[in-house]
Amino acid sequence: MFEFCSNPDALSGLTWLSCYLTTTKHTALYVSFGTVLLLLAITAPVSLLFGFFGAAAARARFLPLRWFGKAYIALVRGIPDIALFLFFVIALDQAVEWTRHKILCPGWTEPIRQGNDFVVCAAAKMPLGTAPQWVHEAYGFSLAVFTFAIVFGAFAANVMFGAMRAVPRAQIETAEAYGMSHRQAFWRVMVPQMWVYALPGLSNLWMILIKATPLLFLLGVEDIVYWARELGGTKTSRFTSYPHGDWRMWYFLGLLVFYLMFTRVSEIFLERLMRRLSHGQATTGGESQRKAAA
């Protein structure tokens, strides 16, 4: 990176550290912070969407749809989330390969589950055995994202289901009195008003989502936990020009500080958002704002 880094043995102190922290391996660590942010950026809206439709399904008038929504919400109850994560990653992978197998290799007669093996034809492998490395990584990452979205979608559905019920009944009745249909009342009256009730739960969920990101490591993605373990381990001078002892403790301390700052910043931001959303609402928050202004 820097010019003076060409001879690491002669360095010491801060210059050594600045060279050490800019090696290609460390760049991978910094990129993996980006992976975490990318995961959050994709998962948050997708699970919000899942949650919205889950909650809407749980309130549906069509009975099987309601059962589906309720079952989806109940999925998260009582089961450790890590188990859900570990389960969904394999289950989704197998579901994809199974479907592709059925479509692409109709002539195949052998069973897919042979004892302890899961065998699909070569054309159904996902991603294909010949695919480049980045495809494998992207596929693994998207499986992880989808898993996160399913699990957090169920949490979000739970929050939004509560929020939809918290919208005062009189509001819907008024909408009906104005001649709106069920659908219109839902989209024009309930949905705009539910957010202020959903926000405390959703902001809690956001914090939890941030704190769940290190679990990416368990899903086989090379994330910050992976790199912190890799880079922190003892390095001898045979393998690197920057030998050091076991520094994993310090790397994880760094991660700890990163997460603390991240959650703190989110907290402050969400507080502001709540204040903005409460404006003009028929809640105690909105009422106290009105009084303060008057």
Added chain:
Amino acid sequence: MSCWETIQAYGLRSLGIGERLLPREDYNLCQQFTLIGSGLIWNIYFGVLALAAGFFFANALALAKSTRSPWLRKPAEWFIFVFRGSPLFVQFFFGYFLFLSLKGVYPIFSPFTAAWLGALIVLFLNTSAYTAEIFYGALRSIPKGDVEAADAYGFSGYPRFRRIVWPTMLRLAWPAYTNEAIFLFHATTLVFFSGFPAWQQRGDALYYANFFADKTFNPFVPYPILAGYFITLTLIIVSIFGLFNRYLNRHLPQEARRKLKIRMNVIR
């Protein structure tokens, strides 16, 4: 091997009693049920001890956070912030490597690098912080009238705290605390995935479930078994805490007693 023999061989496998080798082939349902159930011993061990010890520390922390003196308040606030603001998973890793480094300097720390002590300490500190926040919130929402009535009866200082403030705090905090307890038990599944080694393959329920899923490449059997065990465990916790809840609210008329409403929490 009949199922009864399997239970004899593997029922206490997670503690190192019984068959030394884990099953190698033809994994049957009985083996999966037995081993995953055997691993559950660790989950219960971590959960019960961390919860019991954390309860006392959380009380102290909550009180420290609500005092006016900054010498007590600031450390408590920081402690709670650090443990609630960062992922438990990273805390486990950090704790493990911290103990590992300490072990290099002072050999007395070698038991801390084993899960039974090291992970227990991390869980204890973590649940203390979460519980302290719950108790702190409850302390702040004690009805003003209760305290005024205590004053009118001549209570003050420690007797007032012991007889009026503390029981009311527990009463208010109990539903959230039940949630925290359930959640702590779920969090114990992280232990063996976060650096702490499962020595001689003595792991917890998720460790064995993962073992079977890896070996059979079929997640559809071990994980539902695990889920079944945890749902049962959750129900047991809810009913035990429900009994305490009844005890705490025994002065209220039957109708006025608040049913324990469990609002599920998620990952920490």
